[in-house]
Amino acid sequence: QVQLVQSGAEVKNPGASVTVSCKASGYSFTTYYIQWVRQAPGEGLEWVGIINPRGGAATYAQRLQGRLTLTRDTSTSTVHMELSSLRSEDTAVYYCARVSMEKGAFDMWGQGTRVTVSS
Amino acid sequence: DIVMTQSPDSLAVSLGERATIKCKSSQSVLDGSNNKNYLAWYQQKPGQPPKLLIYWASTRESGVPDRFSGSGSGTDFTLTISSLQPEDVAVYYCQNYYTTPTWTFGQGTKVEVK
Numbered sequence: 021q022v023q024l025v026q027s028g029a030e031v032k033n034p035g036a037s038v039t040v041s042c043k044a045s046g047y048s049f050t051t052y053y054i055q056w057v058r059q060a061p062g063e064g065l066e067w068v069g070i071i072n073p074r075g076g077a078a079t080y081a082q083r084l085q086g087r088l089t090l091t092r093d094t095s096t097s098t099v100h101m102e103l104s105s106l107r108s109e110d111t112a113v114y115y116c117a118r119v120s121m122e123k124g125a126f127d128m129w130g131q132g133t134r135v136t137v138s139s
Numbered sequence: 140d141i142v143m144t145q146s147p148d149s150l151a152v153s154l155g156e157r158a159t160i161k162c163k164s165s166q167s168v169l170d171g172s173n174n175k176n177y178l179a180w181y182q183q184k185p186g187q188p189p190k191l192l193i194y195w196a197s198t199r200e201s202g203v204p205d206r207f208s209g210s211g212s213g214t215d216f217t218l219t220i221s222s223l224q225p226e227d228v229a230v231y232y233c234q235n236y237y238t239t240p241t242w243t244f245g246q247g248t249k250v251e252v253k
Contacts, residue, residue, distance in 0.1 A: 055242070057189075065181075065189065065232055065244040079240045115188050124195065124236050125179035129188035 022046035024054075024116050024130035031136045037104040040133045042116035049097035050074040053119040055126065056090070056101050058112040066112075070119070071099055106137045141165050141235045145245035151253040158220040160248045162233035167213045170237065177237035180209055180218045183247075184229045192231075193218065220250070228252060 027041040042054060055070040069080040071090040078090040089102045103110060114133050117126035142165040152158040168177045176196035181189035191200045193209035196216055206221045220227055233245040 053240075055240075057244075064247045065183075065234075067242045067244065070240045081241065117188075120194075123179075123191070123198070123200075124175075124177055124239075125191055125234065126181075126189075127191050127194075127200070129190070132188050 022118075022128055024118060024128055026114075026116060026130040026133045029134040029136070031138065032106050033139055034106055034108065034137055036106050036137075037102060038106060038135055039100055039102045040114050040116075040135065042099045042101070042130050044097045044099070044118070047118075049094060052121070054090075054092075054099045055117055055119055057115045057117060057126075059115070059132075060109070060112040063112075068114070069101070073097075073099065103135075106135075108137050111135065111137045140241065141168065141238050141243050143233055143235055143243050143245040145231075145233060145248050147248060148246070149249040149251065151251045152220075152223045153253045154225065155222050156253075158223050158227070158250055160218040160231055160233075160250075162211075162216040162218070162245050164214045164216075164235055168235050168237035169213050176212050176216070177235060177239075178209075178211070178216050179234045179236060180207075181232045181234065182227075182229045183232065189232065223250070223252065225252065 025043045050073045056068040071078040073092045080088045092099045116130040118128040120127040144163045146161045178196040180193040183189040197209045208219050210217050230247045230249050
């Protein structure tokens with residue numbers, strides 16, 4: 021079945037980098053954009069960035085420009101999200117989700133990956 | 140960026156009663172070329188990722204119970220749960236996808252049982 025499976029929880033020190041992976045299965049990987057959303061503890065949803073798995077072009081939320089990098093590996097149908105120079109305010113659950121062109125919205129979500137930034 | 144504002148922030152409704160959530164965008168999300176409103180609604184239960192309920196403002200996602208409905212156009216939208224069930228306790232978010240590829244969410248509305 022269609023699913024997105026994310027990598028496990030991470031604990032990082034301030035200033036470090038973290039990479040979260042999102043592996044797609046059950047559909048044609050290069051047909052659907054993958055976007056990332058994060059949710060700080062007790063807070064709402066914040067859009068982080070999006071990548072086109074076909075060519076690899078990515079767009080990032082302005083507040084994360086320069087620290088966020090999205091890449092994809094078509095051989096493993098996996099998208100990677102790297103966030104550098106981590107700060108305490110980056111502590112959140114990070115979700116990947118598939119963008120449906122037909123619906124315009126995010127119709128399939130990963131289970132989420134908790135990233136904790138703490139010294 | 141388009142700002143999405145939901146109201147109320149939380150509401151408590153008796154089982155079997157109607158729940159109504161409003162979402163207002165700071166600018167229109169209606170595309171005049173195709174007459175589609177680029178507005179979605181999601182449901183999020185504790186410890187789970189969001190789930191798509193409604194897209195194009197009023198189209199119900201496959202498998203979503205018909206007690207959920209979306210309406211509105213332009214800048215003002217509504218999500219209605221016609222008869223609240225215990226499993227509907229969740230936080231609901233509206234989302235603009237007019238400003239592709241940057242999307243914005245409302246702040247969320249928490250629905251509880253009175």
